[in-house]
Amino acid sequence: MKIAITADRKGDGAQVDPRFGRAKYFAVCDTDSGECEYVDNAQNLNAMQGAGVQAAAAVAHTGAEVVITGNCGPKAFASLGQSGIKVVVGASGGVAEVLETFKRGEYEYADQSNVEGHW
Amino acid sequence: MILAVASGKGGTGKTTVATGLALAMASRGHRVQFLDCDVEEPNAAILLKPGMERSRRVASMVPKIDTAKCTLCGKCSDFCRFNALVTFPDRVDVFPELCHACRGCVLACPENAISEARVEIGTIEEGKAGDIRFAHGLLDIGQARATPILGALRAAIDPQRDVVLDAPPGTSCPFVETARMADACVLVTEPTPFGLYDLGLAVDALRGMDIAFSVAINRCDLGDDRVERYCREEGIDVVLRIQNDVDIAKAYSEGRPITDLGEGYSKMLYEMFERVSGGSPAR
Numbered sequence: 001m002k003i004a005i006t007a008d009r010k011g012d013g014a015q016v017d018p019r020f021g022r023a024k025y026f027a028v029c030d031t032d033s034g035e036c037e038y039v040d041n042a043q044n045l046n047a048m049q050g051a052g053v054q055a056a057a058a059v060a061h062t063g064a065e066v067v068i069t070g071n072c073g074p075k076a077f078a079s080l081g082q083s084g085i086k087v088v089v090g091a092s093g094g095v096a097e098v099l100e101t102f103k104r105g106e107y108e109y110a111d112q113s114n115v116e117g118h119w
Numbered sequence: 120m121i122l123a124v125a126s127g128k129g130g131t132g133k134t135t136v137a138t139g140l141a142l143a144m145a146s147r148g149h150r151v152q153f154l155d156c157d158v159e160e161p162n163a164a165i166l167l168k169p170g171m172e173r174s175r176r177v178a179s180m181v182p183k184i185d186t187a188k189c190t191l192c193g194k195c196s197d198f199c200r201f202n203a204l205v206t207f208p209d210r211v212d213v214f215p216e217l218c219h220a221c222r223g224c225v226l227a228c229p230e231n232a233i234s235e236a237r238v239e240i241g242t243i244e245e246g247k248a249g250d251i252r253f254a255h256g257l258l259d260i261g262q263a264r265a266t267p268i269l270g271a272l273r274a275a276i277d278p279q280r281d282v283v284l285d286a287p288p289g290t291s292c293p294f295v296e297t298a299r300m301a302d303a304c305v306l307v308t309e310p311t312p313f314g315l316y317d318l319g320l321a322v323d324a325l326r327g328m329d330i331a332f333s334v335a336i337n338r339c340d341l342g343d344d345r346v347e348r349y350c351r352e353e354g355i356d357v358v359l360r361i362q363n364d365v366d367i368a369k370a371y372s373e374g375r376p377i378t379d380l381g382e383g384y385s386k387m388l389y390e391m392f393e394r395v396s397g398g399s400p401a402r
Contacts, residue, residue, distance in 0.1 A: 035165045049201055050201060050202020050203065050205070050217050051202070054202050056205070057206060060207045073353055078208070082210075082212075083207055
């Protein structure tokens, strides 16, 4: 399966970007092969409003089934849920470690957003 | 003449100047109309105390997607810079609270799948404060788009009267929409770094729109002289200087206009009007 991890940069050394809607990149990782493709989120990063829902759509278009991030607001959370995408909040550290932690099944899915809109 | 009293920075004394000006003009025989265009926080009614005669609801449009026709091509959401439409792999979500009612999505859709739904966003109230015709807009709580209400206020302008517009603070869409109604604009500022910075933004905006403007400096004896210097260097006419006066603040806190403090302020404000209107005859 594919999972999307918010990332502060591309490639090796990428850390979890604590923001979902205005994350710099989404690392879209294949849990079988361990390979990650980085999707640039610059367009939403600079959006004056609605960054969270556009980011949710961008993730949905990648085919990812799970989002792992630091914080997720209510609109983005609802849009991801409607697309059948599960959300993990409160993640931090390196993207590679996060992928391993996920594969070990150590994350719990959030049942609601953890920050207000415009956080 | 239609005169907008505006400011980049909030809290500089816009409403104090605008209401005082309207009263000063009315007391000198002008037929005056006052429009409070700060529809997010209208407060001129507290000072002018109009009796309201009628009110009406104001509606705007939001896109409505015909899912039978929509092919999920994404052209509508690509077009919408406000992200009010978002195309997912299986659906298009509409976020009415982000929509600015530009209708661009309706035009962008190649399938004719978007129609216009009406949504009520606020109210216009009209009445009379003495001889002054008064109107203000009230944006509904939770609504973010002020401009359709300003459009409704614009339609209420009485061409037989001199009009004072109390503009919303800042330099974003509601300010631009208000300034566009005016023949001229007075920017109220204060001699502080924030006052100067936000004045600069408002000046840039008005120059871009080619609207005549001048500056009023409130609490002119406080702060520093950088606003004065800026106006001198930019060739901007300073048409009013009000000294810091605790009685003005006191009157304001009691809901009384500045003209209640005596003929001095009324005269000062009327002279400002004469200066910006170039002595145009009273309507």
